Amino acid sequence: MSQEQLxxxxxxxxxxxxxxxxxxxFKSQADPAQLSExxxxxxxxxxxxxxxxxPEPEATMDERxxxxxxxxxxxxxxPRGTVNWASILEVLSWRRLAxxxxxxxxxxxxxYVLSPSGEYKQEISSLSSEMKDMKEMMMLxxxxxxxxxxxxxxxxxxxxxxxxxxxxxxxLVQTLxxxxxxxxxxxxxxxxxxxxxxxxxxxxxxxxxxxxxxPMVQIALAEAMVALNEKGAVEALKGLLEKDDxxxxxxxxxxxxxxxxx
Amino acid sequence: MLKVKAGDLDKMALLYERHNxxxxxxxxxxxxxxxVSEDLVHNVFYRMLKYRYTFTEDTSGSHRFxxxxxxxxxxVNADHFKKQxxxxxxxxxxxxxxxLKVDENAHSQMAKSQDLELLQKAIKHLAPEKQEMLILTKYxxxxxxxxxxxxxxxxxxxxxxxxxxxxxxxxxxxxxxxV
Numbered sequence: 001m002s003q004e005q006l007x008x009x010x011x012x013x014x015x016x017x018x019x020x021x022x023x024x025x026f027k028s029q030a031d032p033a034q035l036s037e038x039x040x041x042x043x044x045x046x047x048x049x050x051x052x053x054x055p056e057p058e059a060t061m062d063e064r065x066x067x068x069x070x071x072x073x074x075x076x077x078x079p080r081g082t083v084n085w086a087s088i089l090e091v092l093s094w095r096r097l098a099x100x101x102x103x104x105x106x107x108x109x110x111x112y113v114l115s116p117s118g119e120y121k122q123e124i125s126s127l128s129s130e131m132k133d134m135k136e137m138m139m140l141x142x143x144x145x146x147x148x149x150x151x152x153x154x155x156x157x158x159x160x161x162x163x164x165x166x167x168x169x170x171x172l173v174q175t176l177x178x179x180x181x182x183x184x185x186x187x188x189x190x191x192x193x194x195x196x197x198x199x200x201x202x203x204x205x206x207x208x209x210x211x212x213x214x215p216m217v218q219i220a221l222a223e224a225m226v227a228l229n230e231k232g233a234v235e236a237l238k239g240l241l242e243k244d245d246x247x248x249x250x251x252x253x254x255x256x257x258x259x260x261x262x
Numbered sequence: 263m264l265k266v267k268a269g270d271l272d273k274m275a276l277l278y279e280r281h282n283x284x285x286x287x288x289x290x291x292x293x294x295x296x297x298v299s300e301d302l303v304h305n306v307f308y309r310m311l312k313y314r315y316t317f318t319e320d321t322s323g324s325h326r327f328x329x330x331x332x333x334x335x336x337x338v339n340a341d342h343f344k345k346q347x348x349x350x351x352x353x354x355x356x357x358x359x360x361x362l363k364v365d366e367n368a369h370s371q372m373a374k375s376q377d378l379e380l381l382q383k384a385i386k387h388l389a390p391e392k393q394e395m396l397i398l399t400k401y402x403x404x405x406x407x408x409x410x411x412x413x414x415x416x417x418x419x420x421x422x423x424x425x426x427x428x429x430x431x432x433x434x435x436x437x438x439x440x441v
Contacts, residue, residue, distance in 0.1 A: 007425055008421060011406075015406055016403075017405070040432055041425075041429065041432060044381070044431055044435060045428065048400055050378055051378055051382060052378075054401075055290070055296055057282070057299065058296070058297075061282070061286070061300040061303060061304065065303075065304060065307050068304070068307065068311065069271060069278075069311065072312075073272075076271055148301065182341055183305060183308060186312075213344075214341060216309065
């Protein structure tokens with residue numbers, strides 16, 4: 001038996017493809033000199049069994065997964081803006097409808113009589129502006145945190161802001177270009193795309209294309225460019241195609257995006 | 263997974279329950295850190311949900327999903343490895359911290375513990391791809407055929423590479439032992 005054949009049989013035995021008896025039978029036909037190297041390797045292979053066992057993960061891992069799954073479920077089942085009136089009317093009898101309308105009218109009347117004064121309205125508007133400032137500050141603070149979860153939360157907070165000022169945009173752009181976590185960068189692409197009406201955001205997204213090395217982020221950026229119909233991104237996307245190490249799926253996606261944009 | 267792709271996201275919970283521990287073990291052996299492994303497992307399942315439409319049907323059955331999952335896991339590990347390299351290399355002390363809790367006063371235990379520490383160091387000296395192949399074969403109990411599917415090479419090539427990996431591991435181990 002050649003050394004190569006013997007090695008192959010040993011590899012099969014180590015992987016459980018042949019039994020111990022079969023291996024012993026092959027071994028008995030081999031030259032003892034041939035076996036010495038394999039014995040050294042076997043020692044290492046068996047010693048690997050002694051390494052510290054894998055512990056159980058913390059319960060937070062499951063919690064995080066189920067929270068993520070529920071987010072995706074929400075997205076997938078979000079109403080598309082169509083209301084099935086026929087099924088609603090089927091459930092409601094005319095008595096219920098009449099009662100509902102009466103309550104609505106009475107509520108409207110009370111609302112009219114008790115509507116807040118101008119001063120009160122001003123207070124509410126100043127309060128909501130303070131709330132906006134607080135959210136903004138919280139977002140900027142969380143973006144600096146080392147924990148990925150915090151930074152993800154920060155980016156999602158930006159979606160609650162009706163308007164984004166230069167500080168918020170600048171922080172998000174910096175996150176997109178320099179955060180080490182792929183998930184954070186991906187959600188930042190989505191967050192920035194929501195502010196796509198600002199020219200500086202579009203510009204930042206375009207110039208980020210060449211900076212990203214993660215295939216996931218590259219795909220997210222290509223998708224964002226299509227969603228924003230940003231024709232200025234074509235050159236940057238073409239530049240991406242010139243990279244030799246570009247992932248095949250990304251290449252396909254980028255080509256599709258260029259076709260849509262041109 | 264095809265059902266998940268078609269929109270039945272509840273099936274992802276089943277896939278998670280079936281595979282999360284194995285995936286955690288894979289990352290734990292690679293990184294030696296529980297918290298990092300938890301993060302990486304989460305990243306893999308996040309990518310599965312996000313990119314579920316990239317999963318393609320195959321006649322080879324359930325192995326196809328496992329291959330896809332480990333393909334994503336390898337990408338996640340590569341991203342993590344790049345990031346670690348940027349930050350600077352640090353040896354994670356978590357597994358050794360856990361070991362310290364065990365009573366290991368006896369000399370023989372200590373010697374054994376040192377040998378294992380060397381072995382673990384030697385494994386970390388291997389290139390990430392080699393570590394992945396070693397872990398999939400040794401600890402994930404995968405057949406060469408499955409590993410070949412994940413790496414996109416032939417079964418024969420896996421055997422040859424695995425043999426070289428073990429030879430390299432032994433050489434590195436012996437070198438470290440002399441230091």
